Amino acid sequence: MFGPLLTDLYQLTMLQAYFDRGMNQSASFEFFVRKLPAQRNFLMAAGLEQVLEFLGGLRFSTEELDWLASTERFKPEFLQSLQELRFTGDVWAMAEGTVFFPDEPILRVTAPLREAQLVESRVINLLNYETMVASKAARCVLAAPNRLLVDFGLRRAHAGEAGLLSARASYLAGFSGTATVLAGMRFGIPLYGTMAHSYVQAHDDEAQAFEDFACSQPGNATLLIDTYDTEAAAHKVVRLAAKLAQRDIGIQAVRIDSGDLAVHSRRVRDILDQGGCTAVRIFASGNLDEYQLRDLLDAGSPIDGFGVGTRMNTSADVPFLDCAYKLTEYAGVPRRKRSEGKATWPGRKQVVRRLDAGGQLSGDVLALQGDEPGGAALLQPVMIEGRRSLAAPGLEASRDLARRQLAALPESLRALESAAHYPVEVSAQLQAMARWVDSRTLEVGARAEPGRA
Amino acid sequence: MFGPLLTDLYQLTMLQAYFDRGMNQSASFEFFVRKLPAQRNFLMAAGLEQVLEFLGGLRFSTEELDWLASTERFKPEFLQSLQELRFTGDVWAMAEGTVFFPDEPILRVTAPLREAQLVESRVINLLNYETMVASKAARCVLAAPNRLLVDFGLRRAHAGEAGLLSARASYLAGFSGTATVLAGMRFGIPLYGTMAHSYVQAHDDEAQAFEDFACSQPGNATLLIDTYDTEAAAHKVVRLAAKLAQRDIGIQAVRIDSGDLAVHSRRVRDILDQGGCTAVRIFASGNLDEYQLRDLLDAGSPIDGFGVGTRMNTSADVPFLDCAYKLTEYAGVPRRKRSEGKATWPGRKQVVRRLDAGGQLSGDVLALQGDEPGGAALLQPVMIEGRRSLAAPGLEASRDLARRQLAALPESLRALESAAHYPVEVSAQLQAMARWVDSRTLEVGARAEPGRA
Numbered sequence: 001m002f003g004p005l006l007t008d009l010y011q012l013t014m015l016q017a018y019f020d021r022g023m024n025q026s027a028s029f030e031f032f033v034r035k036l037p038a039q040r041n042f043l044m045a046a047g048l049e050q051v052l053e054f055l056g057g058l059r060f061s062t063e064e065l066d067w068l069a070s071t072e073r074f075k076p077e078f079l080q081s082l083q084e085l086r087f088t089g090d091v092w093a094m095a096e097g098t099v100f101f102p103d104e105p106i107l108r109v110t111a112p113l114r115e116a117q118l119v120e121s122r123v124i125n126l127l128n129y130e131t132m133v134a135s136k137a138a139r140c141v142l143a144a145p146n147r148l149l150v151d152f153g154l155r156r157a158h159a160g161e162a163g164l165l166s167a168r169a170s171y172l173a174g175f176s177g178t179a180t181v182l183a184g185m186r187f188g189i190p191l192y193g194t195m196a197h198s199y200v201q202a203h204d205d206e207a208q209a210f211e212d213f214a215c216s217q218p219g220n221a222t223l224l225i226d227t228y229d230t231e232a233a234a235h236k237v238v239r240l241a242a243k244l245a246q247r248d249i250g251i252q253a254v255r256i257d258s259g260d261l262a263v264h265s266r267r268v269r270d271i272l273d274q275g276g277c278t279a280v281r282i283f284a285s286g287n288l289d290e291y292q293l294r295d296l297l298d299a300g301s302p303i304d305g306f307g308v309g310t311r312m313n314t315s316a317d318v319p320f321l322d323c324a325y326k327l328t329e330y331a332g333v334p335r336r337k338r339s340e341g342k343a344t345w346p347g348r349k350q351v352v353r354r355l356d357a358g359g360q361l362s363g364d365v366l367a368l369q370g371d372e373p374g375g376a377a378l379l380q381p382v383m384i385e386g387r388r389s390l391a392a393p394g395l396e397a398s399r400d401l402a403r404r405q406l407a408a409l410p411e412s413l414r415a416l417e418s419a420a421h422y423p424v425e426v427s428a429q430l431q432a433m434a435r436w437v438d439s440r441t442l443e444v445g446a447r448a449e450p451g452r453a
Numbered sequence: 454m455f456g457p458l459l460t461d462l463y464q465l466t467m468l469q470a471y472f473d474r475g476m477n478q479s480a481s482f483e484f485f486v487r488k489l490p491a492q493r494n495f496l497m498a499a500g501l502e503q504v505l506e507f508l509g510g511l512r513f514s515t516e517e518l519d520w521l522a523s524t525e526r527f528k529p530e531f532l533q534s535l536q537e538l539r540f541t542g543d544v545w546a547m548a549e550g551t552v553f554f555p556d557e558p559i560l561r562v563t564a565p566l567r568e569a570q571l572v573e574s575r576v577i578n579l580l581n582y583e584t585m586v587a588s589k590a591a592r593c594v595l596a597a598p599n600r601l602l603v604d605f606g607l608r609r610a611h612a613g614e615a616g617l618l619s620a621r622a623s624y625l626a627g628f629s630g631t632a633t634v635l636a637g638m639r640f641g642i643p644l645y646g647t648m649a650h651s652y653v654q655a656h657d658d659e660a661q662a663f664e665d666f667a668c669s670q671p672g673n674a675t676l677l678i679d680t681y682d683t684e685a686a687a688h689k690v691v692r693l694a695a696k697l698a699q700r701d702i703g704i705q706a707v708r709i710d711s712g713d714l715a716v717h718s719r720r721v722r723d724i725l726d727q728g729g730c731t732a733v734r735i736f737a738s739g740n741l742d743e744y745q746l747r748d749l750l751d752a753g754s755p756i757d758g759f760g761v762g763t764r765m766n767t768s769a770d771v772p773f774l775d776c777a778y779k780l781t782e783y784a785g786v787p788r789r790k791r792s793e794g795k796a797t798w799p800g801r802k803q804v805v806r807r808l809d810a811g812g813q814l815s816g817d818v819l820a821l822q823g824d825e826p827g828g829a830a831l832l833q834p835v836m837i838e839g840r841r842s843l844a845a846p847g848l849e850a851s852r853d854l855a856r857r858q859l860a861a862l863p864e865s866l867r868a869l870e871s872a873a874h875y876p877v878e879v880s881a882q883l884q885a886m887a888r889w890v891d892s893r894t895l896e897v898g899a900r901a902e903p904g905r906a
Contacts, residue, residue: 001454002613008605008632009646017652017669027655067638073673113655120649124608125616152461155577156773158611160455163578165612179461185520193462196573198780199470201788202480202566216470220526226792259793310773319772320609320763327651335654339679340712 001161002054005064007121012074015114019078025331027113028348029120030105031127032326037318041413042422044138044402045094045106046169047130049392051123052383055087055109058119087115091383092369094351095393097134097172097402098378099409101424103366104351106131108379113330120325128323129162133169136290136315138406140308141174142414143290144297148305150192151178152285153313166313172399174406179307187395194222194255194283194307201227207236214244214251222253222283225268230256234268238275253281253304261286262301269302287311290416336437345430346437351378360408367427454614455507458517460574465527468567472531478784480566481801482573483558484580485779490771494866495875497591497855498547498559499622500583502845504576505836508540508562511572540568544836545822547804548846550587550625550855551831552862554877556819557804559584561832566783573778581776582615586622589768591859592743593761594627595867597750601758603645604631605738606766619766625852627859632760640848647675647708647736647760654680660689667697667704675706675736678721683709687721691728706734706757714739715754722755740764743869789890798883799890804831813861820880 018024033043060068060082068074068082089111100106107127109116140149151170154163167183177190184191195213203209206228214221225233234254241251254272256264261284272280284296285307296303310316326344327335334346347368352375356362365373381389393401412419471477486496513521513535521527521535542564553559560580562569593602604623607616620636630643637644648666656662659681667674678686687707694704707725709717714737725733737749738760749756763769779797780788787799800821805828809815818826834842846854865872 002617002635005635005638006607006613006616007634008607009634009637009644010632010648010652012634013646013670014648014652014666017648017666018655020669021665023655027651029651064638071637071644073670117649117651120651121608122613125610125613128609129612154459154461155574156581156776157578158767158772159582159614159618160459160575160578161612161614163459164455179463181460181462181465182455182458184462184524185458185517191462191524193466195463195467196570197790197792198480198482198570198573198788199463199467201780201790202471202476202783204786212474213467213470216473217466217526228791257792258795314611314767314772316772319611319767319769323609327654330655333657335651337650337654338681339650339710342711 002122003064004058004060004118006125007118011118011121012068014117016074016078018114018117019081024112024114026110027116027327028108028110028329029116029325030328030349031107031123032105032324033102034322034324034342036102036421037321038418039317040135041415041419042099042101042135042409043131043321044134044173044405045098045100045131046096046134046172047127047165048093048096048107048382050126050130050165051107052091052388052392054122054126055091055119055383056386056388058085058087060085085115085118086386087111087119088386089115089383090381090385092379093382094378095380095401096398097405099361099405100351100378101364101422103345103424104364105349105379108348110348124323124325128321130165130169132315132318132321133166133313134173134402136312136318137170137173137175138402139290139416140293140312142406143416144293144306147293147297147303148283149175150305150307151175151180151309151312152307153309154180156310157313162313168395170312172395173402174399175308176305189395195224197224197227200224206233207240210236210240211244214240214249218249219252221251222255223251224255224257226256226258226264230259230264231267231271234271235275237280238271238277241275241277241280251277251280253283255283255285255307257284257286261303262296262299265301265303281305283307285309289316294416334433334437336434338438345426345434347430347433349430352376353378355408360410361422363423363425365425365427366430368429368433371427371429373427455575456517457511457513457571459578460571464571464574465521467570469527469531471567471570472534477565477567479563480569480780481561481563481782482569482778483781483802484560484576485558485777486555487775487777487795489555489874490774491871492770493588494868494872495552495554495588495862496584496774497587497626497858498551498553498584499549499587499625500580500618501546501549501560501835503579503583503618504560505544505841505845507575507579508544508572508836509839509841511538511540513538538568538571539839540564540572541839542568542836543834543838545832546835547831548833548854549851550858552814552858553804553831554817554875556798556877556879557817558802558832561801563801577776577778581774583618583622585768585771585774586619586766587626587855589743589765589771590623590626590628591855592869593746593765595859596743596747596869597759600750600756601736602628603758603760604628604633604762604765605760606762607633609763610766615766621848623765625848626855627852628761629758642848648677650677650680653677659686660693663689663693664697667693667702671702672705674704675708676704677708677710679709679711679717683712683717684720684724687724688728690733691724691730694728694730694733704730704733706736708736708738708760710737710739714756715749715752718754718756734758736760738762742769747869787886787890789887791891798879798887800883800886802883805829806831808861813863814875816876816878818878818880819883821882821886824880824882826880
């Protein structure tokens with residue numbers, strides 16, 4: 001959807017400098033989250049599929065190269081090299097739907113330095129967003145198990161691609177479907193829809209609006225009943241149901257979108273039941289998040305399904321992750337950054353997960369790749385030399401993995417409230433390597449400053 | 454960039470129902486924000502240009518129609534009508550860059566009902582996002598006047614289109630430019646870039662990394678100095694500057710991205726000045742927002758420019774606006790919604806702005822179109838019968854308007870802290886119309902319920 005120019009300018013100026021010096025040896029970069037937000041007990045990996053599509057399709061068009069040339073920032077030989085650039089590297093990654101924790105890489109790119117560097121901005125852009133939304137959506141799923149949960153958030157998602165990808169990330173995390181039509185077409189996600197207030201308002205008569213819609217979508221209609229007076233509208237639905245029953249047309253559900261949803265849903269349930277409409281479901285929406293889902297269900301509200309929008313699609317309480325894509329090895333030498341408060345672990349790493357006897361997550365180890373202890377190794381090769389080494393699992397399989405991952409979470413991490421941190425141990429070898437890298441950097445730094453020697 | 458299927462399913466099912474009943478008279482919808490977030494004293498309109506492009510290019514492709522047919526949700530005659538559908542309506546809007554307040558429509562669509570309804574999801578999706586970002590960016594501009602402000606937020610913007618459009622919205626609001634290359638190509642926005650930590654790490658020697666980069670971008674290089682030890686790196690820059698001066702190559706700036714920016718910037722300024730590098734600028738970045746910009750400048754930090762990213766691009770403290778696109782008139786009859794806490798003003802409206810003798814905003818009036826009091830009418834026709842009636846003003850002109858709008862804000866609204874609300878008066882005629890619409894709805898509602906009569 002977006003080509004290589006959806007990137008930060010410095011990627012291109014760094015590439016030019018690497019080109020000038022002929023630097024293009026193998027580099028490894030890892031994507032990870034530095035810190036868990038206070039409102040999250042775990043994160044759920046998502047976005048890998050979009051990253052692999054981006055890497056697989058990476059190339060500069062003639063139009064893009066001409067435009068770059070017109071900026072007069074780049075040398076012709078360098079632009080020529082971009083024309084031929086393809087992604088030829090390896091990618092190891094956690095499967096989408098996997099639960100993960102801070103400092104654990106969920107993706108590692110190993111490629112010639114320029115390729116691995118160029119893709120940074122878009123890789124972060126995709127993984128940060130889908131992971132953030134899947135993690136938020138997973139909390140809604142935990143708060144409202146066995147309820148219909150539908151993504152309603154396209155309109156306040158942050159522009160178009162976020163609307164599309166949040167439908168995907170929330171479905172992956174366990175939502176039932178989305179209202180976003182394009183997500184149905186692109187990803188095969190089940191679509192759900194109701195009606196808008198404007199539909200009711202465009203009619204002079206609310207009951208007529210309901211009848212028109214029910215006849216237009218026979219058996220499939222969800223009627224929005226809060227435009228004027230929720231309970232009065234519920235009575236209209238009862239009368240309409242009796243009328244339509246003679247024509248064998250059913251009404252699937254009613255939707256309530258305002259006011260105290262617990263109170264209205266109980267009153268509406270009573271009205272519907274007393275009117276013989278026991279099969280008509282109640283669907284609720286309106287600025288919902290996982291806390292409100294839990295509170296409504298704890299209060300015994302007779303709500304069968306929820307439209308969850310804005311707060312999920314924008315991950316409103318945590319609208320970004322403290323994530324990074326960092327160089328961990330270049331030309332066979334492990335690297336790390338030591339900036340204040342932002343130090344990273346060097347080397348190509350693996351995440352090993354251990355389960356207890358009941359199959360629940362009991363602790364992870366962050367280790368050096370190839371030197372890892374026993375347990376399930378979460379990073380697997382998904383692209384080798386620019387080609388997929390594993391067939392894409394498909395969204396349904398990823399969703400199934402996510403479901404199993406949530407089921408394997410310790411009870412404390414399933415809570416909406418902040419829990420004690422899940423144990424992630426850093427292997428002794430990795431710690432030793434970090435010390436070695438630091439000592440080496442100091443040494444090299446000292447060597448490089450003759451004035452100090 | 455996205456076609457008509459980036460919409461909510463209910464838009465299409467409502468259209469099917471309207472089609473079944475032959476309902477397609479003229480409808481007016483208005484986009485407005487219901488409530489000002491506590492952390493904002495004003496909003497800045499943005500996104501109109503993208504909305505007009507979307508409306509002007511609205512059509513269903515054969516592939517889209519075939520896919521819709523495959524869902525078996527729609528009747529063939531209806532899908533046939535979609536094939537011919539174009540946007541033929543009128544749009545009145547506030548110019549991008551205009552400051553506005555709650556309940557004030559910034560855009561009105563008047564079109565055959567189905568066209569006006571179909572576009573709702575995408576219109577909100579675009580206006581909500583760009584307006585939210587421009588409003589946040591404007592606060593950064595007010596907090597750091599006369600400083601270089603650069604959008605650095607692509608990577609944590611919510612997927613690709615948000616990265617692209619936040620570059621546009623922040624530039625419109627007064628930012629100096631962006632790091633997002635595609636925004637330079639698409640919108641002509643000035644590009645800025647520095648270097649990444651990985652660039653320094655990929656070299657065995659920090660000083661060598663600086664030298665390579667400065668030679669690759671002669672006179673244009675901003676060197677990132679916090680990878681290992683900020684002050685030590687500043688000393689390296691001084692030595693490098695002396696060396697490069699012999700080759701007539703200058704260093705433009707250094708960037709600090711971590712630690713206490715006030716402390717480091719002072720120390721680095723001293724090191725640079727004592728080393729004769731008085732022309733080398735200091736650029737700072739790292740989770741900045743308007744509050745930190747203000748605090749850093751209040752502390753007298755010698756920082757010449759700021760990279761502002763994540764918190765601006767995600768509008769992290771206000772990641773969505775309480776906005777809506779509501780039917781206000783259908784078939785010549787004004788309409789309103791009365792849902793609890795979400796009632797709207799009926800009819801086609803105009804916003805009239807009054808200025809005081811000093812040219813500062815003194816109060817707005819929300820009035821019925823054609824019945825407005827004296828003052829500047831902010832909504833102007835920008836599209837008539839599906840064609841632009843005004844040439845697009847161009848991003849530079851919109852940016853200039855934004856600058857003048859910020860200059861005309863009363864001092865209290867320019868503060869970062871919450872101010873008393875700006876006065877927006879609802880005209881007596883509009884209030885009377887709302888009462889009339891309510892009484893009419895009740896009457897119609899009563900008539901429509903024979904059981905109650």
